[in-house]
Amino acid sequence: MEALLLPILLIAVFYFLLIRPQQRQRRQMMTMQQTLAVGSKVMTGGGLLGTVVALDDDEVEIEVSPGVTNRYVRRAIVNVLDSPESADPLTEESLDEPLSESEDTLSKPDERASQDPANGSESR
Structure with missing residues (x-):
């Protein structure tokens, strides 16, 4: 009896x-x-990114750039990055708002990046 317990x-466990x-993962994907x-x-x-423009029973039409669409089977879609309900479209008010100080300036490059890694001297 104990010999059957381990298998x-x-x-x-397996x-x-x-x-x-x-x-569970397969069910979530479906x-x-x-x-x-x-x-x-x-x-x-x-790895192709796009927006769904048409749906069929087994196929999805994806717009990959303005005016360019491709058809795929639904099984080819592996991730939904943004659903239409959660999308926050830009409004004219948000486009007219000025950038904040932190968004308006570029960060300064790291001085260590301009040095040659072999001997520590400037690479310019």
């Missing part, structure tokens, strides 16, 4: 550490792909 325990989290909406900013498995 059963190993199978249980299930809870590997299989269960993978099932939910995300099914709840895509027009206007969502997404990333494909190949």
Whole structure:
């Protein structure tokens, strides 16, 4: 009886550490792909970023730059970066506001970056 306890325990640990989290991740991915909406900013498995402009049962049309669209299967979408509900579009008021002092100035370059790393002398 004790000889069966170790294999059963190993199978249980394997299930809870590997299989269960993978099932949860797959379920979250499917939910995300099914709840895509027009206007969502997404990333494909190949790293292409764009905005969803049209949805079909199995396909998504993504605008990658103004006027350029590509069609992908829903499974190719691996991440929703910004959903249309959470997007905060710029208004004319926010465009007219002046930049703050910290946003208006550039930071000074680090003086160590201008030195040659081999001998510590200036590289200019």
